[in-house]
Amino acid sequence: MTAAGYPAVTGVGRPVGGGRRFSLDWIGAVPFLGYMAIFLFLPTVIIVAGAFANDSGFTLENFANLSQPFIVNAIIASVILSAVTAVGGAVLGALFTYAIATGNPRGTFRRAVTSACGVLAQFGGVILAFAFIAFMGPASAIYLYFSTHGLDYYAGGVWLYDLRGLELVYLYFQIPLMVLIFLPAVDGIKPQWREATESLGGGTWHYWRYVAGPLLAPAFLGSTLLLFANSLSAYATAAALINQGGPILPLQISNAITSEVGLHDPGFAKAQAVVLIVIVAIVSVLYAVLQRRTARWLQ
Amino acid sequence: MTATVETAARAGVEVRLENLQRRYGAVTALNDFSLTLAPGELVALLGPSGCGKTTALRLLAGLEEADGGRVVIGGQDVTGLPANKRDVGMVFQSYSLFPHMVAWENVAFGLQMRKVGPAERKRRALEVLDLVGLAPVAYRYAVQMSGGQQQRVALARALAIQPKVLLLDEPLSALDAKVRSRLRDEIRRVQLEVGITTLFVTHDQEEALAIADRVGVMNAGHIEQLGPPTEVYTRPASPFVAEFVGLTNRLPGTVSRGEVDVRGARLPLVHSDAAEGNAVALVRPEAVAMTSEGDIGDGPLVGTVIAVAFLGATSRVTVDLGDITVLAQLPTSEAAANPAGTRVKLVLRKDPVLIARDETGTADA
Amino acid sequence: MAAVSRSRRAKLQVFRVVTFVVLGIFFLGPIWSMFEFSTRGVGENAARTLDSWKAIGTYPDLVAGIIASLELAAITSIGILVVLVPTMVWVRLRLPKLRRAIESISLLPLTIPAIVLVVGFSPMYRWMGINLSDSILTLSFAYAILVLPYAYRSLDAGLAAIDVKTLSEAARSLGAGWFTVMWRVIVPNISSALLNAGLLSVALVLGEYTIANNLLYPNLQVEIVTVARSNAGVSIAVAVASLLFAFVLLVALSFVGGRRRQSPKATERLVQTYARDFSGGTR
Numbered sequence: 001m002t003a004a005g006y007p008a009v010t011g012v013g014r015p016v017g018g019g020r021r022f023s024l025d026w027i028g029a030v031p032f033l034g035y036m037a038i039f040l041f042l043p044t045v046i047i048v049a050g051a052f053a054n055d056s057g058f059t060l061e062n063f064a065n066l067s068q069p070f071i072v073n074a075i076i077a078s079v080i081l082s083a084v085t086a087v088g089g090a091v092l093g094a095l096f097t098y099a100i101a102t103g104n105p106r107g108t109f110r111r112a113v114t115s116a117c118g119v120l121a122q123f124g125g126v127i128l129a130f131a132f133i134a135f136m137g138p139a140s141a142i143y144l145y146f147s148t149h150g151l152d153y154y155a156g157g158v159w160l161y162d163l164r165g166l167e168l169v170y171l172y173f174q175i176p177l178m179v180l181i182f183l184p185a186v187d188g189i190k191p192q193w194r195e196a197t198e199s200l201g202g203g204t205w206h207y208w209r210y211v212a213g214p215l216l217a218p219a220f221l222g223s224t225l226l227l228f229a230n231s232l233s234a235y236a237t238a239a240a241l242i243n244q245g246g247p248i249l250p251l252q253i254s255n256a257i258t259s260e261v262g263l264h265d266p267g268f269a270k271a272q273a274v275v276l277i278v279i280v281a282i283v284s285v286l287y288a289v290l291q292r293r294t295a296r297w298l299q
Numbered sequence: 300m301t302a303t304v305e306t307a308a309r310a311g312v313e314v315r316l317e318n319l320q321r322r323y324g325a326v327t328a329l330n331d332f333s334l335t336l337a338p339g340e341l342v343a344l345l346g347p348s349g350c351g352k353t354t355a356l357r358l359l360a361g362l363e364e365a366d367g368g369r370v371v372i373g374g375q376d377v378t379g380l381p382a383n384k385r386d387v388g389m390v391f392q393s394y395s396l397f398p399h400m401v402a403w404e405n406v407a408f409g410l411q412m413r414k415v416g417p418a419e420r421k422r423r424a425l426e427v428l429d430l431v432g433l434a435p436v437a438y439r440y441a442v443q444m445s446g447g448q449q450q451r452v453a454l455a456r457a458l459a460i461q462p463k464v465l466l467l468d469e470p471l472s473a474l475d476a477k478v479r480s481r482l483r484d485e486i487r488r489v490q491l492e493v494g495i496t497t498l499f500v501t502h503d504q505e506e507a508l509a510i511a512d513r514v515g516v517m518n519a520g521h522i523e524q525l526g527p528p529t530e531v532y533t534r535p536a537s538p539f540v541a542e543f544v545g546l547t548n549r550l551p552g553t554v555s556r557g558e559v560d561v562r563g564a565r566l567p568l569v570h571s572d573a574a575e576g577n578a579v580a581l582v583r584p585e586a587v588a589m590t591s592e593g594d595i596g597d598g599p600l601v602g603t604v605i606a607v608a609f610l611g612a613t614s615r616v617t618v619d620l621g622d623i624t625v626l627a628q629l630p631t632s633e634a635a636a637n638p639a640g641t642r643v644k645l646v647l648r649k650d651p652v653l654i655a656r657d658e659t660g661t662a663d664a
Numbered sequence: 665m666a667a668v669s670r671s672r673r674a675k676l677q678v679f680r681v682v683t684f685v686v687l688g689i690f691f692l693g694p695i696w697s698m699f700e701f702s703t704r705g706v707g708e709n710a711a712r713t714l715d716s717w718k719a720i721g722t723y724p725d726l727v728a729g730i731i732a733s734l735e736l737a738a739i740t741s742i743g744i745l746v747v748l749v750p751t752m753v754w755v756r757l758r759l760p761k762l763r764r765a766i767e768s769i770s771l772l773p774l775t776i777p778a779i780v781l782v783v784g785f786s787p788m789y790r791w792m793g794i795n796l797s798d799s800i801l802t803l804s805f806a807y808a809i810l811v812l813p814y815a816y817r818s819l820d821a822g823l824a825a826i827d828v829k830t831l832s833e834a835a836r837s838l839g840a841g842w843f844t845v846m847w848r849v850i851v852p853n854i855s856s857a858l859l860n861a862g863l864l865s866v867a868l869v870l871g872e873y874t875i876a877n878n879l880l881y882p883n884l885q886v887e888i889v890t891v892a893r894s895n896a897g898v899s900i901a902v903a904v905a906s907l908l909f910a911f912v913l914l915v916a917l918s919f920v921g922g923r924r925r926q927s928p929k930a931t932e933r934l935v936q937t938y939a940r941d942f943s944g945g946t947r
Contacts, residue, residue, distance in 0.1 A: 028754035043784020131694035134701035198382035200409035233777030236873035
């Protein structure tokens with residue numbers, strides 16, 4: 001137990017009047033900070049430094065290499081995929097949230113559903129991919145049923161294994177994630193506001209247009225942004241579903257660090273990583289701004 | 300601050316709640332509830348939680364549908380109308396204001412629903428805010444205002460649409476004590492100035508007595524007594540009212556020959572036909588006087604002062620008579636003359652008293 | 665929500681029922697399908713069978729992956745607790761000014777996607793493989809970073825519920841050394857937070873794919889994908905097994921947290937807080 005290594009300084013006898021006393025207390029934080037330095041900051045430094053360097057020193061060549069068509073296409077495809085799943089997840093998730101929020105706030109059904117959302121939101125990766133392959137893939141019971149009854153939905157190709165499939169599969173964790181982050185905001189809508197609107201002469205449309213809509217808009221937008229960042233960063237699900245090629249950025253990054261080509265050109269992967277992290281960072285900042293507005297109104 | 304304003308100055312309408320029924324599953328909140336508010340009158344519905352007062356208000360507002368009965372506002376039967384068509388103004392207990400609008404925008408909201416133009420509704424909103432004395436905070440958000448200010452803005456918002464009825468659902472309950480008394484006087488002032496018929500729901504009897512023209516004391520879905528504050532206080536119609544409104548001493552005694560004998564003192568009865576025998580007399584602390592001069596002896600009304608609570612001009616004195624304790628409300632100078640530990644003799648003023656039959660205070664005859 | 669008129673309430677109920685049914689099918693369907701797929705017999709109209717499940721043992725790499733992941737889960741969860749608990753206690757007692765910094769650092773991995781982190785890990789692990797060890801168990805160093813935010817949050821909540829300062833001062837004044845303070849005073853009083861952090865770490869490690877795959881280590885999830893190429897049934901059986909295991913863990917979690925008798929809303933918020941930030945980790 002590392003606790004045994006802590007200095008036996010007891011801290012009694014501090015000089016009255018706040019005099020300077022040399023303290024060895026900070027040593028206690030060294031194991032943790034040291035570990036973070038090696039396994040969190042060092043990789044980050046490696047990425048950022050490596051993105052801007054090659055064998056001969058500082059360069060922007062790695063970023064220039066990103067302009068190659070297959071990378072540009074991957075970035076664009078990633079953004080489109082993330083946008084589609086963010087908006088889709090946000091809209092469907094908002095409807096789901098509304099359905100949950102209008103139920104008994106202390107009932108077991110609501111607790112069960114929110115716990116399920118908690119599980120599903122982190123249910124990603126390999127298992128999710130396989131679940132969908134089992135659900136509606138070419139060997140699934142559902143596909144066998146539909147194709148033998150006239151509706152062969154893979155007639156134009158098995159779209160489950162490309163971007164269109166990803167869009168559907170990503171919704172599986174995007175929707176529950178939306179519920180988890182949007183539900184507190186919807187809960188923050190006080191019933192008195194609806195009643196006040198009615199007593200002042202407003203109907204359902206007025207309520208949503210002038211009261212609930214404007215109040216929930218920042219939360220909705222913020223959640224959409226979070227869903228966007230989430231989708232952009234996702235790797236495992238795509239890797240399990242898409243067997244070859246690298247149609248999206250995370251897969252390109254993976255190719256870059258695991259392939260022979262990648263070993264020759266280490267800066268390439270790092271530049272891609274920097275692009276990804278920059279987009280995620282921008283989105284996170286915007287989310288934080290919107291979150292403040294929401295907290296002010298709906299807490 | 301009860302009303303002595305001429306009826307002619309009031310422009311309100313008559314409001315009638317007729318035989319209202321409201322059930323929640325197996326629970327009956329209101330059973331055959333009827334109440335008429337005269338034009339411009341402020342009626343306070345007073346009672347403990349669950350007595351149905353808020354239900355009655357919400358049925359009047361149209362926020363809930365009655366299972367039976369009628370609601371008539373200004374001669375028009377509005378029973379089937381939804382809340383947004385009833386032309387009522389409502390002030391809620393808390394979270395009244397829309398947090399994303401500043402004060403004047405909140406106040407103007409009802410005008411916006413009535414398709415008043417932007418410039419006109421802003422002008423009128425600022426006018427009403429001035430009426431409640433809050434012109435300076437017109438551009439502030441709810442979070443930037445105190446609780447009292449928020450409720451005043453909520454009042455302005457309800458009045459801006461010039462509704463037929465003003466409904467207040469425990470508007471002061473969420474506020475600090477000091478703010479409460481100032482704000483309730485303000486509400487009354489505005490209500491009188493505008494002359495609007497008003498229903499005020501509260502569980503605080505001091506509030507109800509202070510501002511209402513009439514007080515309706517409610518219990519378990521029905522009105523136990525409806526009348527001016529002085530009447531409800533000095534001539535309670537039932538033990539429930541006597542104990543809910545103001546403080547009451549419960550003194551065991553015996554009823555005989557049209558009076559009740561309480562520990563040697565014979566007191567007249569409110570209901571002279573009360574059945575004879577053992578009973579509990581309900582005596583107000585103000586009706587209890589005491590003396591410590593001279594030889595007070597050792598009778599059943601002699602005891603020791605065990606506590607004195609200073610309330611300002613009056614003080615409340617707790618006297619231990621051995622088997623029971625009695626509260627007396629006296630001018631502070633008198634109470635000061637009899638500090639804790641003094642032996643005193645109680646004198647019960649001969650006000651008519653109510654009788655309760657058993658410990659739960661249920662009324663007889 | 666507020667009382668509504670009868671017709672509005674009816675419309676709302678219809679909306680809710682439709683929403684729950686449609687989304688229920690969408691969410692439960694794939695899970696059910698996995699069960700169905702993994703118990704398929706051979707040939708048309710064959711009976712349900714557990715052959716796929718039984719065949720798991722016949723794939724040595726798969727079994728090795730399972731064992732490796734379990735070992736990684738144990739090492740990571742114990743390791744993170746061993747490092748975090750003394751550090752957090754010490755910071756509370758002696759370095760309160762560092763508290764904010766430690767918190768920010770601990771929550772940092774939530775904002776860095778795993779696929780980005782692994783780009784930085786890659787050269788480090790190559791060096792480690794040559795100079796120290798190329799065992800799969802070295803993955804626990806990286807996994808510790810992934811589980812850090814969740815472990816930190818859980819322990820933070822647990823430590824906040826007890827008065828660390830007073831307890832440790834009392835113990836010290838009675839003659840206890842620091843080891844005794846940690847082991848016999850602090851740890852017993854945050855047992856549910858410890859268990860909580862441990863279970864979350866285990867669940868995360870077992871489901872982890874991104875880092876293992878890109879550093880070319882064959883953990884459970886990587887092996888599932890490999891086996892899928894040759895025998896879909898077996899891979900899905902293992903997937904279902906790990907899903908069940910994670911579900912059991914989360915149920916255990918809700919009971920562990922429940923010992924302090926939180927209100928349903930508080931438990932809900934806790935689940936929300938954790939799960940919301942599971943994004944970007946294992947995906």
